[in-house]
Amino acid sequence: MAMARLRDYWPLLTARLTGAVRALLFWTLVYGYCGLCASIHLLKLLWSIGRGPGQTFQRLVRENPPACLNDPSLGTHCYVRIKDSGLRFHYVAAGERGKPLLLLLHGFPEFWYSWRYQLREFKSEYRVVALDLRGYGETDAPSHQESYKLDCIVVDIKDILDSLGYSKCVLIGHDWGGMIAWLIAICYPELVTKLVVINFPHPNVFTEYIFRHPSQLIKSGYYFFFQMPWFPEFMFTINDFKALKHLFTSQRTGIGKKGCKLTLEDLEAYVYVFSQPGALTGPINHFRNIFSCLPLKYHKVTTPTLLLWGERDAFMDVEMAEVTRIYVKSHFRLTILSEASHWLQQDQPDIVNKLIWTFLKENMRKNE
Incomplete structure (x- = not known):
């Protein structure tokens, strides 16, 4: 009888043991690489101090913003307080109210200004909103690290659409904003009419690829370094x-x-x-929750999608762009721009804007 019970429970025990071993190996790798990255940065700090301690700790006080941040051609600075979290979000909006919404999500270390070329370009036919994400710029920055989990950020975007009076939008995200854009399209497909992602693969592609390819693991070293408290901000x-x-x-x-x-x-x-007091902690806190949120349980994208990629991206292997195709169950278009950097929408704005216009004006058919 005991042997029969053991045989019945053996597959379950094996599965649990395998899962525990995988989790142990995963977190060993995460924190082991975190320690390695921290050691490298500590050596850089010591080297800098050795060469010139006065210069190392020099920091200018910047009280007034440069004029470009108040350029009226970029749009109007606005604020909205969302119901779920009570946080106040800052955004810059261009184009007439009532036009279709085109929502722009920036990456790290960026803020709304990284979309300056797109704010000017698309305001003729859209209400263009470039958001400061939670913790960035003039948007509120909660003090607790747990407040920056991906599910909190996704709910932010959903609530912002509602607060702006829209039920759907064209969603464009770059880098970390691209990660969030993918998640919105996965979790709330009804909110996104078309999706444009710049230099960030589908989240599951990123998770699987990073642990199988040493080149990407090295390029993503900052993800691991950012798990450290306070030291990344100081560096x-x-x-x-x-x-x-x-x-x-x-x-x-x-x-x-x-x-x-x-x-x-x-x-x-x-x-x-x-350089404003505490301005780096919120942005880096986004990364301090990522390993507990990925991979995703639900991962299919049913929204027409355009993926733009700078081939000379120093942080993301271009091979991840093509693999992303398997997760998009709708129209998917990939365009790789040679000689372009990770900061694609700033590096080649004319080409990027033209590609986005073409995509927005197309009638999509599923499974193209």
């Missing part, structure tokens, strides 16, 4: 936010390899926003 501030400037201007990762270059005023806009 961004040294040498007057040199790391932040480097992301947008270096030969390997920066904007302007081909197409538009980031002006000094544009760069100062980013540094101004993220």
Whole structure:
């Protein structure tokens, strides 16, 4: 009798043991790589202090925003307080009220200003809204790390649509905003008429690929480094936010390899926003919850989708773009732009805008 019961329970016990071992290996890898990344950054800090301690801890006080952040051609600064969380969100809106909504979700380390070219371009036919996500810019930043879980961010977008008086929108997301855009299309497909994602694969593709390909694991080292408390924020501030400037201007990762270059005023806009007291903690908290949220249980996308990808992306392997196709059960179009960086909508705005216009004006058929 005991042997018979053991045989009956053996598959369940095996499945549970296998799951426990996988979870142990997963979290060992996450925190082990987190420690490695932290060690590398600590060595960088010590090297910087050794070369010039005064310069390492130098930080300019930026009290007034650069003029480009108040450029009237970009739209109007607005605020909305949503019911579910009670948080106040900042956004910039262009185009007449009542026109179809085109909602723009930025990545990291960005804010609404990364959509300046699209705010000007699409306002002729859309109400264009470039949002500061939870914790970014002038949007409220809850203090608790758990407030930045992906399900909270998804509900934010749903509630913002309702607060703006819309039941659906064209949704465009870049980088981390692309991750959120995928999740909105998966969880609330009725809200999204068309989906445009820039330089971010389907979340499940990202999760599966990162642990199977060392090249992507290295490129995504910041995801693991950001699991550390306070130290990532501190590393961004040294040498007057040199790391932040480097992301947008270096030969390997920066904007302007081909197409538009980031002006000094544009760069100062980013540094101004993220140099404000506590301005980095909210954005980095988004990443501190990611490993507990992925992979997704539900992953099918039934919304017509355009995926745009800069081939010279220093943070994402281009191979993930093509694999994303298998998760989209509707019209799917992938366009890879050569010589373009991770910051695609700023790097090649004219081409990106043209591709988005073409996609928006098409009549889609399922399973194309």
